[in-house]
Amino acid sequence: GEDVEQSLFLSVREGDSSVINCTYTDSSSTYLYWYKQEPGAGLQLLTYIFSNMDMKQDQRLTVLLNKKDKHLSLRIADTQTGDSAIYFCAESNNQGGKLIFGQGTELSVKP
Amino acid sequence: EAQVTQNPRYLITVTGKKLTVTCSQNMNHEYMSWYRQDPGLGLRQIYYSMNVEVTDKGDVPEGYKVSRKEKRNFPLILESPSPNQTSLYFCASSLFARNEKLFFGSGTQLSVL
Numbered sequence: 001g002e003d004v005e006q007s008l009f010l011s012v013r014e015g016d017s018s019v020i021n022c023t024y025t026d027s028s029s030t031y032l033y034w035y036k037q038e039p040g041a042g043l044q045l046l047t048y049i050f051s052n053m054d055m056k057q058d059q060r061l062t063v064l065l066n067k068k069d070k071h072l073s074l075r076i077a078d079t080q081t082g083d084s085a086i087y088f089c090a091e092s093n094n095q096g097g098k099l100i101f102g103q104g105t106e107l108s109v110k111p
Numbered sequence: 112e113a114q115v116t117q118n119p120r121y122l123i124t125v126t127g128k129k130l131t132v133t134c135s136q137n138m139n140h141e142y143m144s145w146y147r148q149d150p151g152l153g154l155r156q157i158y159y160s161m162n163v164e165v166t167d168k169g170d171v172p173e174g175y176k177v178s179r180k181e182k183r184n185f186p187l188i189l190e191s192p193s194p195n196q197t198s199l200y201f202c203a204s205s206l207f208a209r210n211e212k213l214f215f216g217s218g219t220q221l222s223v224l
Contacts, residue, residue, distance in 0.1 A: 042201055042215030088153060098169065099144070099213070103153040
């Protein structure tokens with residue numbers, strides 16, 4: 001079945017760039033998402049990308065999609081302590097309904 | 112304020128005692144869904160609903176029931192809870208099923224003893 005994989009932890013220094021990686025298996029994926037979960041809270045949509053795009057930039061966030069390798073990444077420029085959270089990659093296909101999440105990457109930003 | 116409201120926030124119960132976790136959204140969304148979050152496993156979809164009276168199984172539906180009698184409400188029912196259903200549960204909704212903007216509730220931490 002469909003699967004989405006992420007590494008579990010990432011630690012960076014304040015001001016550095018963070019890159020969170022994700023791989024997926026469903027070749028019919030149409031939408032790919034990045035969600036952020038702060039402690040004790042639900043998930044918030046950060047950004048998403050359609051499968052016919054290679055890149056999307058939104059302020060400090062850059063999403064890169066390599067459809068051939070089924071690899072998605074989220075780059076956070078000038079990472080701040082407030083960016084410390086768990087980041088989830090997710091994918092869905094055009095049929096809608098099912099949304100598959102990765103395990104989440106816990107980002108720790110050290111001052 | 113646009114939001115997805117889940118209740119209760121915390122729940123401790125015993126094996127076999129039926130319980131319901133409520134979920135309500137005030138955004139007139141057609142799509143609603145339930146997830147459980149477990150360490151190292153991320154979020155797994157339990158059930159989802161594309162519209163009123165339309166529900167479908169997600170990846171881990173065993174031991175759960177849902178209903179969608181009204182657009183705004185999507186309760187999650189555990190008829191006979193077991194300890195392996197101890198988890199953090201999230202309800203979410205979006206305008207349509209394509210999930211571009213999925214709004215999440217704050218979560219329900221359930222412990223089954």
